[in-house]
Amino acid sequence: MTRWPRPAGPAWPVHAVTLAGTVHAVTLAGTVLAAIAYALAGPHLRVVIFAMATLVPVATFGAALATGHLKGRPWVIATAGVVLLAASMAFWSDWVPGHHFGRAEGRAADFGIASAHLLFLAGAAGALRRRGIGDLAGLLDAALLGVCVAGPAWAWLIAPRLTSSATLVGEMLALTDVAMLAAVLACLARVGRRATGARGPIGYLLLCCTATLGGHIAGTLTAQHGSSAWTAIITMSAYLTLAPAAVHPATPQITDPDQPPEKPSTRPPLLWIGIALCANPLTAMIQGLRGEEVASVVLPVCSMLAVPLVLLRLRQMSLLRNQAEQTLAHHALHDELTGLANRRHITAEIDRALTDLDRGALDEVTVILLDLDGFKPVNDRYGHQAGDVVLRTVAARLSDAAGEGDVVGRIGGDEFVLLRRGPAPEDLPQQATALVGQPIAMGAASVRVGVSAGAATATRGERIARDTLIGWADAAMYAQKAAHRKEREPALR
Incomplete structure (x- = not known):
């Protein structure tokens, strides 16, 4: 009697790959269908479609925590951000469909959205610290990227297109929001460089942050003239690309590495430090050469924030170099097996x-x-x-x-x-x-x-x-x- 050959290895890698492919297909189909439905729907139905999109990541992250697929404080903090974001969108249901998102009006919804993004940043920082041995370098680089992106984005994209409804508090929240999202992107990119087995869910998280930042800027660009449809569709795609990150089979590897945490590099990123110091002053210089009116204090403030961050980064690299030199000196004079003098x-x-x-x-x-x-x-x-x-x-x-x-x-x-x-x-x-x-x-x-x-x-x-x-x-x-x-x-x- 002919029998099927028995498998030579475990079957779970095949199941994991199959599940990951299913997640990709469902995410793409769901995002396309939601965008089409929103574009064709009327004003009242658009609010319902948008609200449903905000609930999808709440369901997936809640299920992942409840079943034990995701464990640890970073995921709890990130889930709290997802819930807060969905609650803000549910309470102010017309915030994005009604074209308030990106106008820097400084209302309660802006506070809720900024607080949710702060929780995302805290969760990403927690994941980064699990991937590195006290990876202060990654956190400082994330903060530097936030400051460097916020200044030019504010000067060239946001500030020139703000309407009369913008308030000082709203502008501060908008600027902070852009900086936090850029910092989250930096943290996720650094984790993705180390968590090679979790590139799939890291990609979803990066797409989510990029789409959120894009929706914020799209809302500002279309605030004076234009429809809110593109802002809502981009923001909905952020929610729908966030949802699969919770159920992806490789997601636990983001915070629970199979290998020991990687030690931070002692190589000085001089190019990155130079860009961090020059980004905001260079933006101000270009504005001056073009004859643009520079009335905002954002660029000077961002420049002043970048300087202490760069100094902290340099000090951190100096400490790492000193530790490396001490370790090398110890190994040069001591037996590796016993620790005695060689x-x-x-x-x-x-x-x-x-x-x-x-x-x-x-x-x-x-x-x-x-x-x-x-x-x-x-x-x-x-x-x-x-x-x-x-x-x-x-x-x-x-x-x-x-x-x-x-x-x-x-x-x-x-x-x-x-x-x-x-x-x-x-x-x-x-x-x-x-x-x-x-x-x-x-x-x-x-x-x-x-x-x-x-x-x-x-x-x-x-x-x-x-x-x-x-x-x-x-x-x-x-x-x-x-x-x-x-x-x-x-x-x-």
Whole structure:
């Protein structure tokens, strides 16, 4: 009997791709149908169609949170923004169809819309912080983009076309709204660069913000002469492209990365900083060259806001560079596996101690070399990971037993060194041997490793070279290793 071949891999990737394609198709069809219906409908029906469009993302985001598809504070904050936006549109149902959106009238609906966009910005910033390790750089870049976009957009698109119904409060809200939407775009773009598996939902969110910004500007451009249909259609498309972002199968990857958060880059974005500083002054200069009347304080204020943001960005890059240099310096002087001083570091410490001994700052310097016995059988039986556990455990025990001013290092393989600056007890090698020889837990079992130790001491006035001192300790260590080998030989016969 012929049977269908069994799948060689899991089926969920196929289902995810199929669901994503369905989401794309439904979104495109729904947006086109809503636009056509709105264009053909009468004034009263247009209000109903627009209200229905605002409720679609409320339903999808609510369902995504209720089913656990979306989790975390950023999504809760973003959903609160969606609900507030829908509530504002429901209470002032003719705000967009009645051509009030974009007129900067400063009414309660403008406050509701700006507050909702502020919640969107907070949610996007939360997602960005989850994607980066304290990604202050991304937040500062988002704020800079908002300031740089708001000034020119206000000077060339919004301010020249405001009607007599515009108020000072409305203008401030409109300017803030443009800046916040631009900042949201910057945050989402930065997250999209990192969340490569979530490019689909990130694309929907970017389209939503772009359409919202476009609807705002379209409302301003058509405020004096023109219909509100285009403003409403563009704004409806923003709602309808926001809705699928909640149910897309890859959306959880935006805030719950599979990989560890990415560390911020230390490369200075000098081009971006230069654009941020020049955007608003350049706009003002072009207006002056054209002979346009410049009566607004928006450009100077935006320029003054950009300067401290750029300074904060430069300071943040300086801190990151200092941290990177400290990390590199630490790795250059310390063993990667155990965190102890490496050969270069311990050699320099021995030289420094001998120099202090020659000038009378110290009375005695002792170097102890330790080589583990029985380490290779542990590696062979339990694997290299178990060997790493043994090395780290030995390193921790030696570090805990070291006194103030002592330096413990790993000079390669299973060899360690202890430098003591000052008098050392005669039985110090025996103490180190007993300490290292204690059992080491290895899962349900435990292992023991022996150690051969050799010590060499230099006192004030002897003027001993570092290589000579290390050679004495090395000879003593190998003498003890040979003695240990002879002790084991009768047991093997």
